[in-house]
Amino acid sequence: MQVDIQELAKGLGLGLDILGCIQCGKCTGGCPVSLTTALNVRLLVYEALVDEMPDPKGMEELWDCTSCFTCVERCPKDVRPAEIILSLRSQLVESGRIPAPIGDALMGIFRQGNPLGLAREDRAAWTEGLDIKSARDGCELLWFVGCIPSYDVRAQAVAQAAARVFKAAGLDFGILGTEETCCGNEVRRVGEMGLFEMLVEEGKALLEGLGIPRMVTTSPHCYNTFKNEYGLEGIEVMHYTQLLAPLIEEGKLTFSGRVEKTVTYHDPCFLGKQNKIFDQPRAILQAIPGVKFVEMDRIRERSLCCEGGGGRMWFEGTNTEERLAFLRVHEAADTGADVLAVACPFCMAMLEDAVKVQGLEEQLKVMDILELVAEAL
Numbered sequence: 098m099q100v101d102i103q104e105l106a107k108g109l110g111l112g113l114d115i116l117g118c119i120q121c122g123k124c125t126g127g128c129p130v131s132l133t134t135a136l137n138v139r140l141l142v143y144e145a146l147v148d149e150m151p152d153p154k155g156m157e158e159l160w161d162c163t164s165c166f167t168c169v170e171r172c173p174k175d176v177r178p179a180e181i182i183l184s185l186r187s188q189l190v191e192s193g194r195i196p197a198p199i200g201d202a203l204m205g206i207f208r209q210g211n212p213l214g215l216a217r218e219d220r221a222a223w224t225e226g227l228d229i230k231s232a233r234d235g236c237e238l239l240w241f242v243g244c245i246p247s248y249d250v251r252a253q254a255v256a257q258a259a260a261r262v263f264k265a266a267g268l269d270f271g272i273l274g275t276e277e278t279c280c281g282n283e284v285r286r287v288g289e290m291g292l293f294e295m296l297v298e299e300g301k302a303l304l305e306g307l308g309i310p311r312m313v314t315t316s317p318h319c320y321n322t323f324k325n326e327y328g329l330e331g332i333e334v335m336h337y338t339q340l341l342a343p344l345i346e347e348g349k350l351t352f353s354g355r356v357e358k359t360v361t362y363h364d365p366c367f368l369g370k371q372n373k374i375f376d377q378p379r380a381i382l383q384a385i386p387g388v389k390f391v392e393m394d395r396i397r398e399r400s401l402c403c404e405g406g407g408g409r410m411w412f413e414g415t416n417t418e419e420r421l422a423f424l425r426v427h428e429a430a431d432t433g434a435d436v437l438a439v440a441c442p443f444c445m446a447m448l449e450d451a452v453k454v455q456g457l458e459e460q461l462k463v464m465d466i467l468e469l470v471a472e473a474l
Contacts, residue, residue, distance in 0.1 A: 164407030186288030
């Protein structure tokens, strides 16, 4: 069965124009997973151009894409080739041909509002003893904590650090608690458009109904979808690095301690490549007393994907060779850094696991920027 990819994309509301493709190959040439899997973005575009797109049911490599958008970043004709993969994934989802771990994550989101499938009533359990108020009680800043920081034990430490930092800065903030539900960024990227539309409809009504003018997110994935895909009206959406950098510069967030560490920074795809937020994370790190900041070779737009996006947090993929995260932690270690700083819960999970697997635990520690800031308060 052939697929009219242009019509499929149009029906899904995707900004895809494959007719502009000049087959330069920059998409596949820049794709970080193309070296270790059968995924070939240029070939997918070519097959769509000549109307020979195959039935995607036999294309297991479609699930290897991390939605890093390196191909979109590099495309000289703004074809947005990653959207082709999203379109084909949506067809697989509609026909029920989906990897079990991704299906489990989607079911968890549908039933409990989080991909881990954990109880909704436990979503704010990490706040015990921190005296964090509900956004329903009124506040100037809504903090959207996110699924992973709410439930994952390691990421909860980041959320707790964020709470201490926000309080130290004198911010009037609140959270949704058990009302918070997955933003749906990864739901859209694995092709479950129906569930994503439901999340947007319910989430948009909830967020706009609060009447809170500003919202900050812990995760770049949440930031990306709220900023670019929800169509929120009357709400300024920020990633936490965008919030903290000017507070430090203006002297509203100050440090009394020091962090005597050499630190390098990994640009998350959804913060860097896709939203061009490069300077604020670095400004925060360089402002922390005692930190010696060093850069890896591949940074900013060239940053190597951790391989956690696009549903890959939940699914191993067909890659049988070295993971991207394994390569990345060695790049970090080569700088002589003590700490690999991140600003994304997905990056933290992937890179921290890589540090353990690669035996670098004595040499390199993965920390969120929030943890470093909290350490210096």
